[in-house]
Amino acid sequence: MNRRRIGLTDLWVSPVAMGCWPIAGITSIDVTEAHSLATIQAALDSGINFFDTAYCYGHHGESEQMVGRVLRPHRNEVVIATKCGIGWGPDLKQLKDARPATIRRQCDESLQRLGIDVIDLYYLHAPDPATPIADSAGALRELLDAGKVRAVGVSNFTKIEQYEAFHAVCPISADQPHYNMLQREIETEQLPWCEKHNVSVMVYWPLMKGFLAGKLPRDHVWDPKDGRQKYPVFQGDQWTKTHDFLDKLRPIAARHHRSLAELVTAWTIQRPGITVALCGAKRPDQIQESAAAMSLTLTPQDLADIDQAIRERGEVQSRAAVT
Numbered sequence: 570m571n572r573r574r575i576g577l578t579d580l581w582v583s584p585v586a587m588g589c590w591p592i593a594g595i596t597s598i599d600v601t602e603a604h605s606l607a608t609i610q611a612a613l614d615s616g617i618n619f620f621d622t623a624y625c626y627g628h629h630g631e632s633e634q635m636v637g638r639v640l641r642p643h644r645n646e647v648v649i650a651t652k653c654g655i656g657w658g659p660d661l662k663q664l665k666d667a668r669p670a671t672i673r674r675q676c677d678e679s680l681q682r683l684g685i686d687v688i689d690l691y692y693l694h695a696p697d698p699a700t701p702i703a704d705s706a707g708a709l710r711e712l713l714d715a716g717k718v719r720a721v722g723v724s725n726f727t728k729i730e731q732y733e734a735f736h737a738v739c740p741i742s743a744d745q746p747h748y749n750m751l752q753r754e755i756e757t758e759q760l761p762w763c764e765k766h767n768v769s770v771m772v773y774w775p776l777m778k779g780f781l782a783g784k785l786p787r788d789h790v791w792d793p794k795d796g797r798q799k800y801p802v803f804q805g806d807q808w809t810k811t812h813d814f815l816d817k818l819r820p821i822a823a824r825h826h827r828s829l830a831e832l833v834t835a836w837t838i839q840r841p842g843i844t845v846a847l848c849g850a851k852r853p854d855q856i857q858e859s860a861a862a863m864s865l866t867l868t869p870q871d872l873a874d875i876d877q878a879i880r881e882r883g884e885v886q887s888r889a890a891v892t
C-alpha cells in the first residue's frame with residue numbers, strides 16, 4: 570500500500586485523505602448521518618487511512634463524533650488529524666481563539682468526542698490575530714510533551730515569519746494550506762520552506778470545493794443553502810472560464826478511462842512537494858472516486874497538456890476560507 574510519511578514522525582498516510590468538513594453539513598446540502606458514516610467506512614474500504622476533521626466541523630462536534638464512531642474499532646490502522654483554535658460564537662459565527670487555555674480545553678473535548686486517548690496530528694487551524702503565535706505554539710508543545718498529541722501541524726499560515734515563529738517553539742510536522750490546479754500561490758515560498766524543514770504538506774480544496782470534479786453543469790441552479798456560491802470563482806466570468814478549462818481536461822482523463830475528479834486528484838498528489846490531498850466527501854461514491862486517483866499515474870504528455878490548459882485558464886484570485 571502506498572503510504573507517505575508525516576514529517577519526521579512514524580506516522581504513514583495514504584496520499585488521498587478523507588476531508589470531513591462536508592459531513593458536518595454546515596455548508597453542504599443534503600447531508601445525512603447515514604451517508605456520512607457510510608462515507609467514512611467507504612474511505613477506509615478504499616485504502617484511505619488518513620482522516621481530517623476539526624473542532625469546529627459541526628456546531629457541536631458532529632464531524633469528530635462520527636469519525637470516532639466509525640474509526641475507533643480500526644484505531645491501529647488509521648491516522649486521525651483534528652484542529653484547534655476555531656470555535657463557534659453564540660450567534661453561530663466562526664470564532665478564532667487560539668489562546669493557550671482554549672487550545673487545552675478544545676483538545677480535551679476533541680479527544681472525548683473522538684473517543685480516543687491520543688490525537689495523531691493536531692493542527693492550529695488558523696492564526697488568531699489576538700494571540701501571539703508563540704503562545705499558541707507553546708500550548709501545542711505542551712500537548713505534544715504530555716503525549717496527548719503525536720504530531721503538530723499548522724494551517725492557513727500565509728507568511729514565512731508565522732512558520733518561523735511557531736517552529737521556534739513547537740516543531741511543525743505538517744502544513745495545511747489550500748491548493749489545486751488553479752490556486753497555486755504556495756509554490757513560491759511555502760512549499761520550499763516546508764521542504765527545507767521536513768514539513769509534510771496536506772492540501773485542502775484539491776477539487777476547488779467540487780468545481781474541478783466537473784459535475785456542476787454550466788447552467789447549475791444553486792440551492793440557497795449551498796455555501797459555495799459566495800466565492801467569486803463560482804460566479805460570472807470565473808465560472809465560464811473554469812468550465813472552458815474543464816473541457817480541456819476531459820480528453821486527458823478520457824485517455825485513461827478515468828473521471829475528471831480522478832485526474833485532478835492524481836495530478837495533485839503527483840505534484841512535487843505535495844504529500845496528501847484532503848478530499849472532502851459526503852457520499853461513498855465521492856470518496857471512492859477520490860481514492861481511485863491513487864492508482865492513476867499521469868504520463869509526461871498528460872502533465873504537459875494539463876500545464877498548457879492551466880496556463881490558458883490563468884490563476885484564480887484566491888480567498889482562503891477557513892472551514
Ligand SMILES: NC(=O)c1ccc[n+]([C@@H]2O[C@H](COP(=O)([O-])OP(=O)(O)OC[C@H]3O[C@@H](n4cnc5c(N)ncnc54)[C@H](OP(=O)(O)O)[C@@H]3O)[C@@H](O)[C@H]2O)c1
Pocket residue numbers: 587588589590591597598621622694724725745772773774775776777778779780782784830847848849850851854855856858859890891892
Ligand atoms: N484548514 C482549513 O482551513 C480547511 C479549509 C477547507 C477545507 N479543509 C479540509 O480539506 C477538506 C477538503 O476541502 P473541501 O471539502 O472544502 O473541498 P474539496 O475536497 O475541494 O471538495 C469537496 C466537495 O466536492 C464535491 N465532491 C467530492 N468528490 C466528488 C466527486 N467525486 N464528484 C463530484 N463532486 C465531488 C462534494 O460537494 P457536493 O457533493 O456538495 O457537490 C464535496 O463536498 C475538507 O473536508 C477539510 O477536511 C480545511
